Amino acid sequence: MKISIERAALLKAVAQAQSVVERRNTIPILANVLIEAEEAQVSFRATDLDVEVVDRAPAMVERAGATTVSAVLLHEIVRKLPDGSMVELVDDSRSGRLQVTAGRSSFALATLPKEDFPVMATSEYAANFSAPAKALRRLFDKSKFAISTEETRYYLNGVYLHVSDAEDGRVLRCVATDGHRLARVDSELPSGAEAMPGVIVPRKTVGELRKLLEDDDMQIAVSVSETKIRFATPDITLTSKVIDGTFPDYTRVIPSGNTKRLEVDAGDFAKAVDRVATVSSERSRAVKLVLEEDKLVLSVNAPDSGAAEEELIVAYADERLEIGFNAKYLLEIANQVDRENAVFLFNSSGDPTLMREGNDTSAVYVVMPMRV
Known part of the structure; x- marks a missing residue:
């Protein structure tokens, strides 16, 4: 693999990926980001086995290929490189190193085989729909403060996203509670979401999702199954397992x-x-x-x-x-x-x-x- 990419594009992609990586890992490969280059694009994939993010960026691909390297280390290096620089990434399979070069700076980073990297299994989604970033941001931003931090009541450790009946008809609704306070936020029901199963989106996923929702004009493609939820923009795909539990009947409180x-x-x-x-x-x-x-x-x-x-x-x-x-x-x-x-x-x-x-x-x- 041999690619050249702008520092700003690389930093944005690696920043999104490294935030998913858990700092304390017993499985070394989970500390790494999978870099895959083909045609005029490079993708950066990171996972903690529950959440997976894939961030794509344009690049000049001289030689296609794939490798894995420490996500945190790569992010730290790119962050410290000069603004506006072009960064060259070259995977040297013989030495087991990824060469990172920008201007007069060069680094050789240890790699692990791409075959060891766990890719989240694809799921059959029961509902696929598109929703404005602004609407999704409001739903999650206004409800997430009430997520419980009590691990024993794991089914409260997320936001319950579901379709519900309201005064003006059916709505897309987010609910979060920790037993002391509760937030219930409604939004217009997007076309295609009617058959969506109710799912509990974990706290970490809600935090990662926020980074996809900055652009008010963007439409987010949402796919939901009983076990997974996926949010996608043209550049980023965030896939997450949902919490396996039953959210309590919040209407009673x-x-x-x-x-x-x-x-x-x-x-x-x-x-x-x-x-x-x-x-x-x-x-x-x-x-x-x-x-x-x-x-x-x-x-x-x-x-x-x-x-x-x-x-x-x-x-x-x-x-x-x-x-x-x-x-x-x-x-x-x-x-x-x-x-x-x-x-x-x-x-x-x-x-x-x-x-x-x-x-x-x-x-x-x-x-x-x-x-x-």
Whole structure:
């Protein structure tokens, strides 16, 4: 194999690949990226056996071929090369080295046989459809904060992507919860997605997917089966196993009878929560909300470090209510609001609280209260 490629194109492709590679590996080949060159294109493939990414870039291919080399090491080298340089990659099968040359810099990197590299088996996909990058980004960005980090409840360690019924018809929906808070976000159902099986997309895949969704104008090809999900752009293909488990019936925890309505500027609310939480102990970070007519008082009382209080002018016309929340959860939910106003719907101090953006029900959030 002998190719020449622009440093910028190489860096972008290798960066995407090396982020999938697990740093601590018992299988040496999994630390490597598979480089395959043919015609006028080179592809970089990396996997951790659960997620696989293939990034393609244009290149001048003098001699087609394939090899594997340390993904992290190659990325570090390319990152430090001068902007605008042309990089030459030459696989020397006799020495078992990949020669990397740019200007006056040259490196010889150890390789492993391409035959040892595990390629994820192709799957028969039950549904194939295309969705705008902007819509997919909104679905995953607004729900991923609620993914559970508790390994014992592995079925909550991802975002549940499925087709559901909503007020305006069928929608593509993402749901995530950790038992303390829940995010449910809807988007228009793309043509071809109607028969899609519901799948739990793992946390790592959601993070890698974000890199594919930067361009608002791009359409993403999505393929879903019971065991795998694939997202593809013209340059990048991300394939992932899905979590083998059943997502709980989240509809039971979304309150429908909450009538006490608070409307508040989301930005002001988030800043006020952040300020008063400064004095609270990191462990609980409980913030008390006292609601009275058109007034909200946020307070924290931390015996070890002190107390804080802040008052906000809000729209509230119901009876007085005292309720406590974890400050971190309140901040994360308030930060999902794209418009000015957040609407909170309460029932009592012991019941789950619902939050949405104004009257928009396409994104709703639930947070459990704390005793304060």
